[in-house]
Amino acid sequence: MRNTQATQKIYDIIKDSEIALSHSEVQNMLPEGFCDRATIYRVLERLAQKGSIHKIVNVDGVINYAACEYAANTPSATHVHFNCERCQTVTCLEEIKPNFTLPKNYKIHQSNFVLSGICPNCSAN
Amino acid sequence: MRNTQATQKIYDIIKDSEIALSHSEVQNMLPEGFCDRATIYRVLERLAQKGSIHKIVNVDGVINYAACEYAANTPSATHVHFNCERCQTVTCLEEIKPNFTLPKNYKIHQSNFVLSGICPNCSAN
DNA sequence: ACTTTTATTGCAACACTGTTGCATTTGCAA
DNA sequence: TTGCAAATGCAACAGTGTTGCAATAAAAGT
Numbered sequence: 516m517r518n519t520q521a522t523q524k525i526y527d528i529i530k531d532s533e534i535a536l537s538h539s540e541v542q543n544m545l546p547e548g549f550c551d552r553a554t555i556y557r558v559l560e561r562l563a564q565k566g567s568i569h570k571i572v573n574v575d576g577v578i579n580y581a582a583c584e585y586a587a588n589t590p591s592a593t594h595v596h597f598n599c600e601r602c603q604t605v606t607c608l609e610e611i612k613p614n615f616t617l618p619k620n621y622k623i624h625q626s627n628f629v630l631s632g633i634c635p636n637c638s639a640n
Numbered sequence: 641m642r643n644t645q646a647t648q649k650i651y652d653i654i655k656d657s658e659i660a661l662s663h664s665e666v667q668n669m670l671p672e673g674f675c676d677r678a679t680i681y682r683v684l685e686r687l688a689q690k691g692s693i694h695k696i697v698n699v700d701g702v703i704n705y706a707a708c709e710y711a712a713n714t715p716s717a718t719h720v721h722f723n724c725e726r727c728q729t730v731t732c733l734e735e736i737k738p739n740f741t742l743p744k745n746y747k748i749h750q751s752n753f754v755l756s757g758i759c760p761n762c763s764a765n
Numbered sequence: 766a767c768t769t770t771t772a773t774t775g776c777a778a779c780a781c782t783g784t785t786g787c788a789t790t791t792g793c794a795a
Numbered sequence: 796t797t798g799c800a801a802a803t804g805c806a807a808c809a810g811t812g813t814t815g816c817a818a819t820a821a822a823a824g825t
Contacts (some may be wrong), residue, residue: 613740
C-alpha cells in the first residue's frame with residue numbers, strides 16, 4: 516500500500532479520534548476539497564482490509580471505523596461497541612469481553628457486537 | 641394499528657421465513673406491483689415498533705427483519721445472529737446467549753450482536 | 766537524477782436505499 | 796352508513812456507496 520496524502524490524513528483522523536467515525540464524519544473532518552468522496556471510501560476500505568482500522572456497524576446500519584488497540588471483529592478479540600442514541604457517537608468498550616459458546620458447524624470470520632442506549636455523557640447533561 | 645393487506649402479507653412473509661429478510665428481499669417476495677416501496681418501509685418500521693418483528697443489522701450494515709420467538713434486541717433477551725458471507729442469509733442463533741457485564745453509567749436500550757462467516761449449508765456444498 | 770511501472774486519485778455517471786409531502790384510499794369505530 | 800384517522804400511492808428528493816476511465820503521483824529500477 517502506498518503512503519499517500521489521503522491515506523495518511525484519513526488514518527490519522529481515525530487514530531486520533533476518541534470515537535468511531537463514519538465515512539461522512541471523516542469527510543467533514545477533512546479540509547474542504549482535500550480529496551474526493553470516492554477516495555475516502557477507497558481509503559477506508561483499504562485500511563480496513565489491511566487491518567489498520569476496523570469496521571463497526573451501529574444499530575442503524577451506519578458503518579463506522581475505529582483504530583482500537585485490539586481488533587474488534589476477529590473472533591478471538593471480540594469486544595463490544597456502544598452507540599449513543601442521543602449524540603450518535605460510537606465508543607469502544609474494550610473492557611467488555613462477552614462469553615459465548617461458538618455455534619457448531621458455523622465458521623466464524625468476523626463479529627459485530629453493538630449495544631445502544633444513552634452514554635454517560637448524555638445521561639449527565 | 642390497522643389490519644391492512646400490506647401489513648398482513650408482509651408480516652406473514654417474515655414470520656414464515658427461516659431467515660431474516662431485508663427490505664429488498666421482502667419486496668422481491670411480494671407479487672409484482674403488490675404495493676409501493678415506501679409502504680414496505682413504513683410497514684416494516686411499524687411492525688418493528690410494535691414488536692411483532694425485530695431488526696437485525698448485518699455486518700455489511702444491511703437491515704434485516706425477523707420474527708424470532710424471543711426479541712433479540714432487548715437487553716434482557718440478547719441473542720446472536722449469524723450472517724453468512726457466501727449465501728448472505730441471516731439466521732437466528734437463539735441458543736447462544738452471550739454473557740457480559742453491563743458497562744457502568746451506560747443505559748442500554750437495544751443490542752445487535754452479529755457473527756459472520758460460513759454457515760453449515762455453505763460449508764457442506 | 767531520470768525513467769518506468771503501477772497504485773491511487775479525481776471526476777462523472779450511476780444504482781440503490783431510505784425519506785417525505787400530499788392527495789387519495791381504506792379500515793374501523795361511532 | 797357515515798366520518799375520521801390511519802395507511803397508501805405517487806413522485807420527488809437526499810444520501811450513500813460503486814464503477815470506469817483518464818490523469819496523477821509514489822516508489823522502485825536504471
